[in-house]
Amino acid sequence: MAYASLARLIAALGETELIERTDRQGHGVIDQIILADAQGRADREIDGYCRGRYPVPFSPVPDDVADRAVDLTRFYLYSEGAPEWVREGYDAAVAWLAGVSAGRIQLPSVAPATATDNLAFFQADPRRGWAAT
Numbered sequence: 001m002a003y004a005s006l007a008r009l010i011a012a013l014g015e016t017e018l019i020e021r022t023d024r025q026g027h028g029v030i031d032q033i034i035l036a037d038a039q040g041r042a043d044r045e046i047d048g049y050c051r052g053r054y055p056v057p058f059s060p061v062p063d064d065v066a067d068r069a070v071d072l073t074r075f076y077l078y079s080e081g082a083p084e085w086v087r088e089g090y091d092a093a094v095a096w097l098a099g100v101s102a103g104r105i106q107l108p109s110v111a112p113a114t115a116t117d118n119l120a121f122f123q124a125d126p127r128r129g130w131a132a133t
Helices: 006-013 015-022 032-050 063-077 084-102
Strands: 122-125 129-132
Touching: 006 015, 006 063, 015 032, 015 063, 032 063, 032 084, 063 084
Parallel strands: none
Antiparallel strands: 122 129
């Protein structure tokens, strides 16, 4: 599930903007594949910033995170270069995420990551080298 749900994106951006940004075939509908790609890029960026502080992916998604996901998704929907006001929303979201990453901003509804969250463990397998556990 994307951090910025379709319902949240429609509420924030409007269906018209989503159609304009995704409908490259001229069918007059939101192209779910293009939208999902932008949502995925936004989610990965959020996870990258939050991974050291919180277990990701978020479930449930905190409202503050979902709001930033809207801004990031909107930015990624502009394939030909985003207008300045969209870029400003993106920059503000990234600045907020950098604050989360640095510990200046906390997500009160999410328990902080423990030493073993978001880690993969490996052990030696004499037959094949390293194996994930």
